[in-house]
Amino acid sequence: MKIQLALDRMTMEEAIQITGQVQPFVDWIEVGTSLIKEFGMDSVRALRSRFPDKCLVADVKTFDNAAYEFDMCFSAGADVATVMGAAPLVTIETCIEVAAKHGKQVMIDLLHTPEAQLQALATYEEVVFCVHVSKDEQEKRDRQQSADQLPHMLKRFDGRKKKLALAGGINLDSLPSLIRARPDILIIGTAITRATDPADAARTIQEFLNSSQKGENSHA
Numbered sequence: 179m180k181i182q183l184a185l186d187r188m189t190m191e192e193a194i195q196i197t198g199q200v201q202p203f204v205d206w207i208e209v210g211t212s213l214i215k216e217f218g219m220d221s222v223r224a225l226r227s228r229f230p231d232k233c234l235v236a237d238v239k240t241f242d243n244a245a246y247e248f249d250m251c252f253s254a255g256a257d258v259a260t261v262m263g264a265a266p267l268v269t270i271e272t273c274i275e276v277a278a279k280h281g282k283q284v285m286i287d288l289l290h291t292p293e294a295q296l297q298a299l300a301t302y303e304e305v306v307f308c309v310h311v312s313k314d315e316q317e318k319r320d321r322q323q324s325a326d327q328l329p330h331m332l333k334r335f336d337g338r339k340k341k342l343a344l345a346g347g348i349n350l351d352s353l354p355s356l357i358r359a360r361p362d363i364l365i366i367g368t369a370i371t372r373a374t375d376p377a378d379a380a381r382t383i384q385e386f387l388n389s390s391q392k393g394e395n396s397h398a
């Protein structure tokens with residue numbers, strides 16, 4: 179289970195500083211949509227050049243203009259870029275083609291994706307599916323309740339046996355119920371970046387995941 183650090187709503191200096199502190203405790207680094215909107219592809223280039231060995235996710239949330247946006251992300255140094263699951267299938271398929279051309283990966287963000295479209299998406303093999311509670315839903319509801327929606331949303335995904343990421347207000351309290359779904363990637367933003375001590379928060383989350391995985395293996 180990998181931890182993807184989501185960097186959002188901060189300056190590039192803060193993004194680089196926080197990533198420097200927490201990098202031993204996280205696996206993937208996400209250049210959040212807010213950083214891409216505010217600072218453009220320079221945000222991807224800056225994190226790529228400072229953290230050359232980390233898997234870098236450009237959370238560009240493409241909905242159209244797939245070839246242009248995905249080429250731009252991969253040329254700037256991203257290893258993974260995101261497209262919205264609700265986008266036209268031709269857009270998603272173009273993202274997959276562009277990623278294959280670059281030898282990179284696609285993450286499909288399932289935020290607000292209709293059921294019929296979920297069925298169509300299930301045919302894609304080489305992608306990561308991200309079950310996601312939006313920031314607006316988190317902010318208009320109790321944060322904990324929002325993260326607690328994730329297991330319920332996941333049921334729509336049962337049986338599809340795909341590479342899975344979870345995102346949206348995840349913290350130490352919601353982790354125990356979420357890891358039962360055995361996601362491949364846990365995307366965590368504010369629980370780390372807004373903590374008083376981000377390195378300590380990331381270390382605690384990593385230790386929790388390591389100890390629960392050890393517990394599972396010893397019962398296997």
Ligand SMILES: O=C(CO)[C@H](O)[C@H](O)COP(=O)(O)O
Nearest residue numbers: 184345346347348366367368
């Ligand atoms: O995609 C995102 C916002 O749209 C964030 O990456 C995701 O929500 C994780 O951040 P947080 O843990 O703060 O919710």
